[in-house]
Amino acid sequence: MRLLVPPGVYRPQEDTRLLAAALRREGLPRAARVLDVGTGSGVLAIAAARQGAAEVTAVDVCARAVLTARLNGMLARRRIRAVRGDLLSPVAGERFDVVLANPPYLPTPPGRYPPRGAARALDGGRDGRVVLDRLCAEVAAVLRPSGVLLLVHSALCGVGPTLALLTAAGLRPHVMERRVVPLGPMTRSRTDWLRRRGLLAPGQETEELVAIRAQRP
Template sequence: MWLLKPPGVYAPQEDSHLLVTALERESLPPGAEVLDVGTGTGALAIAAARRGAARVTAVDASVRAVLTTRLNALLAGCRVRALSGDLLEPVAGERFHLVLANPPYVPTPHPGFPRHSLDRAWEAGPDGRAVLDRLCAQVPPLLLPGGVLLLVQSAFSSAPRTIELLTRSGLDADIVDRRLIPFGPVLRARAGWLRERGLLEPGQDKEELVVIRARRP
């Protein structure tokens, strides 16, 4: 789909496309309520609306991303409720049939919160789990019975840990998609640091992305 991609807003990349593929396999019930967490340009939210979701909500910490999502949805002829706030706070007390999440997951050697707004779309602490752990704790209560979480992350940020946490929360979780992609500029720049931490094999120049599907019984 054609989307506005202004500076400072995370544009759809391989992880986004992988999540859209997983979304297309899901059967949405009548009246489906869908949540897109960390929406960026709104690509996943719009894809969910086109799949027939009755109501799509998109959230992002970036006000610029929320405004971009609203405009892209308008241009696409889709109805998307876009809200700004910290992770899931804007939808506290609501419940959904499907939650889509493309959170920050890249391990970083830099302590503290990223200064630049676009960096916040991928920087996720030394183990890459600063946002993933919060999602694993906060998403399960938002799922309706039979509801599904589709989450994309890097193998560098421990997919087994994500599955373990979601399973502890009562969800049936497993990896449903994998894809190897060449390193982009961010990972190329920190390859030495990743190698020092034992996350990168000598000569490795590809990252494995995985989609985790977790269903509430």
């Protein structure tokens, strides 16, 4: 699709494609309401609209990303409600059939958190889980009964904790797909630190992405 991605807005990468594939496999219920958390360019929100969602809401903490998602929605001739705010706060009290999430998950060296600018779409604190843990704990509140969360992140920040937190929140999670991809530029820039922490093996030039599905009973 024709896509506008200005500086400072997360450009779709392998994690975006993995989540888009998970959405295609999931399918959407009739008259579905979809929420895209951390929308960035809005590409996943547009994908949901193209798959027949009746209503799509896109949220991002970055004002430039919100504007970009709106513009890309217009370019794609798809109606998207894009709003600025912190994680799920802009949609408090609303309920959705499907929530899509590609949160910041890159482990971040000391002194670089909280991030600024484009790094806000990537940096997730020392363990990569600052935003991810909040999302896991809070997302059930915006899911309808039988609603589904589709989530992507790197195995560098741990898969077990994600599954445990989603289970504790009352959801039924499982790993849909694992995909090994080359390290991205930001990850490569901190490989020495990641290796000292034991998160990357010596000579390792790839990481594993996981797509997780979690359903509310």
